Amino acid sequence: MKRLILTLSILASVVVSSCIPHKDTLYVQEKGNKDSLDAIVEQQRPYRIQINDILNIRVKALDQDNVKIFNPIGEKDLNASSVERSYFDGFTVDIHGNIRIPTLGKINVLGYTTEEIEQLLEKKLLEEEFKETANIFVTVKLTGLKYTTTGEIGSKGTKVLFQERVNILEAIANAGDIPVTGDKKDVLIIRQYPQGQKIHHIDLTDVNVMQSPYYYIQPNDMIYVKPLRQKAWGTGTNALQNLGAVATVLSVITTTILLFNRL
Template identity: 70%
Template sequence: MLIFPIVFSSCIPHRDIVYLQNKEAATDSIPVITEKQTPYRVQINDILNIRVRGLDQSNLTIFNPVGDENLDADREERAYFDGFTVDLHGEIRIPILGKIGVLGYTTEEIEKMIEDKLLKEQFKETANIFVSVKLTGLRYTTSGEVGKPGTNILYQERVNVFQAIANSGEIPVTGNKKNVKIIRQYPQGQKIHSIDLTDVKVMESPYYYIQPNDIIYVEPLKQKTWGTGTTGVQTLGTIITALSLVTTTVLLINRI
């Protein structure tokens, strides 16, 4: 009779593997969720892609990479060499303009900053200067119980945690979806945040959308360390196999 408690305790419950459950209501209908996303503020070691446009483009070539027209080729490598890396002092170095402090600013604020500096020091209003600043891809790392651990880069403005994990091979049944860790970079250091992917309210979390250099860690469920299986059938099969082995061993010993 002890087999049944072992079977039920070692298999993984359905509620632990289903995403986005409405845990506060009796029905399965998903309520309207208000997403919360704060503007990303540039950190040290970020790489910025800066483009300057104007009526006379020939006067602006010094501000733009030579390979601008072939941006899709070897995108990651080109972004590294042609982009502007934020140094340890929170600054980038732009031709003619020199060093500009960008740490803690949004890309929109940096665009305005560079545009104002160009109009003040190099060009007139009639030049119709237009500055575009983007992050050179959203780089993040997944580790732990995911299909393909490692570092990935997505060339999108917004990436939520489900998209990031799906791009990393998904979380297997043995991964703890209720306590996914987000390790995030801040000017003062790193912080660890936890989110529950089985709760629909995760979409209201400020950590639902990932940020550059985030580390997503999925810890294994305790059932994995037991090695008895992830479902009741697997667990029962493991127990029966173990009991058969013990019985066979005892019978062989008694025959000796």
């Protein structure tokens, strides 16, 4: 009887310890107020251009024929996707932080915002190519927000969203969400800076993640989701699955013992 009780106790411990708690599967739970003004201010800061970013630049004027040279023509190729067109027709920031504009040559844009680049290009065009009466109007946008997902997530690989701002939850939803076996408490964001790459940790189960300076992703971010220990153990994701696994193991052991006893 004691052996039976001990066996059942061990089985119960295995089932409970190898289950994934329900609270670890939920997003944005109330875990205490941690409002931070600094984090909110950081979120509102505009993105500053980095190396390898691709810019979409449009120049408009009263006489549009005069600015054709500045505008991409790949949109007429219906066989090319929007991502492919942006790669071939966009202006890529080289390793020195420069873009190369027709007639204007190389212009350094590293660390500038898109609004600052618009003002810079308008000024240079008026100084070197046009008069005030041409009514030059320049728009500059990033050619989509590109990021990469890897680890324990629905869809791995590079994604592109054509939005100005994308938060981490939207990015993960676009990648097929995090399965039950993914660690939502410690998601890694690998971000590119002029000085190199840095790793940031965020807890998606905490509602205060929305106050994090890393809540909104940036171009070229990599999102890595670690697997939970239960995934490495090969156990089920809930008590019923674990009980079934334990029952299968016990059945195999019992059968083996019976076979040996018959020999």
